[in-house]
Amino acid sequence: MIDKKNKIIIEELQRDGRATITEIAKKIGLTSMGAKKRVDKLIKEGLIKVKALVNVEKFEIKLALIAMELESGEVLRDMLNKFENCPRIIKFFVTTGAYNLFALVWAENYYTLESISLESCSLRAQKGVRRFEFYPIADIYYDTFMDIKVIAEKTEKIAPCGVYCGGCERYKRERCQGCPSTIFYKGRL
Structure with a gap:
């Protein structure tokens, strides 16, 4: 109570x-x-959770809000399951408007943020996405602490979404820091 x-x-x-x-x-x-x-x-009772949050301003982390219109409930469930352990997604929000799924994502720089919207690891590249809008966040007010997934031991070669960062052209050209859960990650977290 x-x-x-x-x-x-x-x-x-x-x-x-x-x-x-x-x-x-x-x-x-x-x-x-x-x-x-x-x-x-x-x-x-699951009413509260106490955990460490990361100050995105101090770490100079870039954020974006992604709006997606998915073609069906099945596509929505597949998307949520596939990206459940993605360290770049802070939160998913299911809505009932024209866009039925929003995601708050993070990256170390704008090049990596762009990769999140373009490459095979991106939400846009998934089957069943009808429309996709990408909004980089310029300023955060009141509280700059976010629930960023920090993975200390980077032992995986394949990202949780199934993508191999080592084969990505943007990663090879240093236009992406890689997935924070893999051995390829070059970022500061």
């Missing part, structure tokens, strides 16, 4: 995900054990 104490817990963790249980307990007027039980329950 989201009562006032739970709302305060959520607010505090949104303000600072490293807030201590003792600090939270003082804010809500409970013992540390009482506060810990509440935090644990919120996490266990």
